[in-house]
Amino acid sequence: MNAVTSNDPTPDWAEAQFHVRHYDLASTLDSGQAFRWWPQDNAWEGVIAGRWLRLCQSSENLLTARALAPVADWSWLENYLQLQVDLDSVLATFPDDTPLRTAVDACRGMRLLQQDPWECLASFILSSTKQIVQIRQVVALLCERFGRSIPAPPHTGPLRSFPEPAALAAATEADLRACKTGFRAPYLLAAARRVADGSLDLASLRARPVDEVRDILMTLPGVGRKIADCVLLYAYGFPEAFPIDVWIMRALKSLYFPKRRVTPKRLLTFGNSYFGPQAGYAQQYLFHYMRTRHPNPRRSRRTRPNHPPPSP
DNA sequence: CTCCAGGCGCCTT
DNA sequence: AAGGCGCATGGA
Numbered sequence: 226m227n228a229v230t231s232n233d234p235t236p237d238w239a240e241a242q243f244h245v246r247h248y249d250l251a252s253t254l255d256s257g258q259a260f261r262w263w264p265q266d267n268a269w270e271g272v273i274a275g276r277w278l279r280l281c282q283s284s285e286n287l288l289t290a291r292a293l294a295p296v297a298d299w300s301w302l303e304n305y306l307q308l309q310v311d312l313d314s315v316l317a318t319f320p321d322d323t324p325l326r327t328a329v330d331a332c333r334g335m336r337l338l339q340q341d342p343w344e345c346l347a348s349f350i351l352s353s354t355k356q357i358v359q360i361r362q363v364v365a366l367l368c369e370r371f372g373r374s375i376p377a378p379p380h381t382g383p384l385r386s387f388p389e390p391a392a393l394a395a396a397t398e399a400d401l402r403a404c405k406t407g408f409r410a411p412y413l414l415a416a417a418r419r420v421a422d423g424s425l426d427l428a429s430l431r432a433r434p435v436d437e438v439r440d441i442l443m444t445l446p447g448v449g450r451k452i453a454d455c456v457l458l459y460a461y462g463f464p465e466a467f468p469i470d471v472w473i474m475r476a477l478k479s480l481y482f483p484k485r486r487v488t489p490k491r492l493l494t495f496g497n498s499y500f501g502p503q504a505g506y507a508q509q510y511l512f513h514y515m516r517t518r519h520p521n522p523r524r525s526r527r528t529r530p531n532h533p534p535p536s537p
Numbered sequence: 538c539t540c541c542a543g544g545c546g547c548c549t550t
Numbered sequence: 551a552a553g554g555c556g557c558a559t560g561g562a
Contacts, residue, residue, distance in 0.1 A: 352543055354541080354543090355559080355560090356543085356562095357543070359542075359559075360543080405558080408558055448544095452543090469543095521542095540561105540562090541561090544557105547555090548553105548555085549553085549554075
């Protein structure tokens with residue numbers, strides 16, 4: 226995973242290559258962790274750390290990154306992509322059962338990212354009762370309206386960074402509702418204000434125990450156990466965090482308790498205790514497996530009766 | 538049209 | 551403690 230930088234003596238852009246093992250870039254960037262990556266010509270383009278980036282898995286063991294400005298040190302990207310993680314040792318901690326083996330086999334190489342806490346927190350505040358495509362749309366609108374303009378390549382439109390807390394804190398609830406945030410607008414506004422005024426220091430949370438960080442995040446309105454766990458997992462890198470949403474509930478029920486009566490409470494207890502020290506990784510594999518391999522159960526329902534009733 | 542979406546807060550029992 | 555319901559908005 227050593228970076229090899231371009232030899233161009235005066236580049237106005239930068240390229241680096243990273244040697245990887247067991248890395249699936251596509252499922253990593255498209256598994257509902259982050260919401261600002263788009264497929265483009267056999268590569269992925271997105272904005273992180275306030276700059277446009279193009280990532281390509283040019284071969285099984287090689288990632289290529291391209292940026293628009295010289296990059297002296299790529300460690301921020303290595304950290305974001307979690308290139309240093311030995312996936313085999315993570316998978317070795319999983320309980321050895323058929324459902325998890327199936328889920329891992331469906332997208333072996335998928336990683337957890339390590340994202341910016343503010344972007345992750347704000348994005349997941351917006352996630353409640355929204356589909357992933359809608360979350361991406363709302364995040365894009367917020368960036369468009371409140372982000373800082375950043376250098377963009379010719380083939381994209383104008384690009385903007387993810388909005389700073391202060392930029393959203395200065396907005397009105399109506400401004401945020403104009404970005405389709407709906408009933409989540411006051412939650413996002415409150416979080417932005419808490420971070421912007423310094424009463425919530427997201428950077429300092431990294432050094433604290435996971436349960437303390439969860440409790441602190443849950444003091445924010447609109448942030449319950451699930452959203453807090455997403456931030457713990459996707460931004461702070463607590464691998465034991467296990468966000469349980471409707472997909473995971475469905476996975477636990479259908480994969481671990483098929484044809485058995487189980488209360489939601491029992492499923493929660495099971496999910497929060499069964500998967501071990503890297504439960505968050507297990508969660509990501511189960512989530513992605515359910516989303517990609519198990520169609521929405523509603524879709525199997527017959528949409529029209531065999532014999533339509535006569536017209537009046 | 539109806540049902541549901543990477544939930545949460547609040548109100549009833 | 552536990553369960554029901556409304557919340558904005560749009561996809562299926």
